[in-house]
Amino acid sequence: MRKNLFVFVLGFSLLTAFSCKKEEAEIKGCRDTEAENYNAAANADGECVYARDKFVGTYAGTLTCPGALNLISGQTNFNIDEDITGGKNDVTVLISTTTGLVVPVTGTCTGNKLTIDAVLKNLTITLVGSPVLVDITAKGEVTLTDKLLTGSLSLVAKGVQLPLELSDTCPISATKQ
Structure with a gap:
C-alpha cells in the first residue's frame, strides 16, 4: 500500500511540475x-x-498651373523628408520650380497617399520681375504608385501689402530619383 501511495505521490508531483504554463x-x-x-x-x-518611409526622397517632374498661377509652372523638384517636429507619418515637402518658386509645405502620409494642408506666411515670390510678399495656402493630395507621384495641389496666394489674390489647381507628376 505504501508503495502505491509513493508511486501516486511521485506521479502527481511530476505531472504538476511539467504541466505548468509554458513560457x-x-x-x-x-x-x-x-x-x-x-x-x-x-x-x-x-x-x-x-507610410512616410516610401515617400522620403527626391522627385523630378512638373507642377502645371493652368490658370492664374501659370507663371510658376514648369520643371519641379519635390524633396520629401521626415518632419522631425510632427508625427511618425508626417513629412516636409520642399517644392522648387525652375521659375524660382521655393515653397516648403508639410503633409501627412497614409498608405500610398500624401495629403498637404499648409499655410505659409510672408513668402516672397516674384511677379512680373518684382518681389511681392504673399501668404500661400496649399492643399492637395498626391498618390505614389511605384516611383510615380501624381495628384494636384490647390494654391492660393494672397498679397500681404497689395490687394492681390491668385488661385489655381495645379496637377503634379514626378518620378522618384
Missing part, C-alpha cells in the same frame, strides 16, 4: 499602432515601417 513563444513584430506593419500579436519589438 509564451516570442513573436517579433512592430508594436506601434501608427506603423503599416503593426502586429497586435507581437510581444517582442521588431522593425516598424511607416
